[in-house]
Amino acid sequence: MSMSDSERAEKLTRRRARILPVLALFFISGQAMYLGNVTQPTRDVDTVRISAWLVWAFALLLLLATGGGFFRKREVRALMEDETTVEHRRRGIVMGFWAAMLCAVGLYVLSAFEPISARETMHLVLSFGIGAALLTFAYHERRALRDG
Numbered sequence: 001m002s003m004s005d006s007e008r009a010e011k012l013t014r015r016r017a018r019i020l021p022v023l024a025l026f027f028i029s030g031q032a033m034y035l036g037n038v039t040q041p042t043r044d045v046d047t048v049r050i051s052a053w054l055v056w057a058f059a060l061l062l063l064l065a066t067g068g069g070f071f072r073k074r075e076v077r078a079l080m081e082d083e084t085t086v087e088h089r090r091r092g093i094v095m096g097f098w099a100a101m102l103c104a105v106g107l108y109v110l111s112a113f114e115p116i117s118a119r120e121t122m123h124l125v126l127s128f129g130i131g132a133a134l135l136t137f138a139y140h141e142r143r144a145l146r147d148g
Contacts, residue, residue: 008072009079016068016080017145020138027060028131034123053123060130064092064137088140096133103128 003011034053067085069077103125107116 005073005075006079009076012069012072012076013080013085013141014145017138017141020063020134020141023060023063024131024134024138027056027134028127031123031127057126057130060134064089064096064130064133084144085141088137088144091140092133092135092137095136096129096131099132100125100129 030053034049067077067081067089069080072080104121107121107124110116111121
């Protein structure tokens, strides 16, 4: 028995709402291993670790920008992208922007007392922005599915 496009879109939307907070929390909690150790990589393993973080950050940004579902039919993706999802994504992106800006201001103030490398600054600003955006998007998606 095959599912219709609307049933498949509903199932994928619920799955996305369940997995987004998990991805965001893993991403945020994983930053602890990078803090204080994001200077110029001296070993190959450091280069791989930093490259993996960049790929992960880019993948999460892509997920946030598009909502996922890359390998689904166009009709299913269109059903997953209803007006509420677009609004939730917009709220997440706005929150991510503000988190990144507040992080940048905090780092600017901190840099008056403690030297901070450009790599550390970029890493923290990206991490705060992506984490806040994903958590906000996930929160609104889950709340809408619970209430609706």
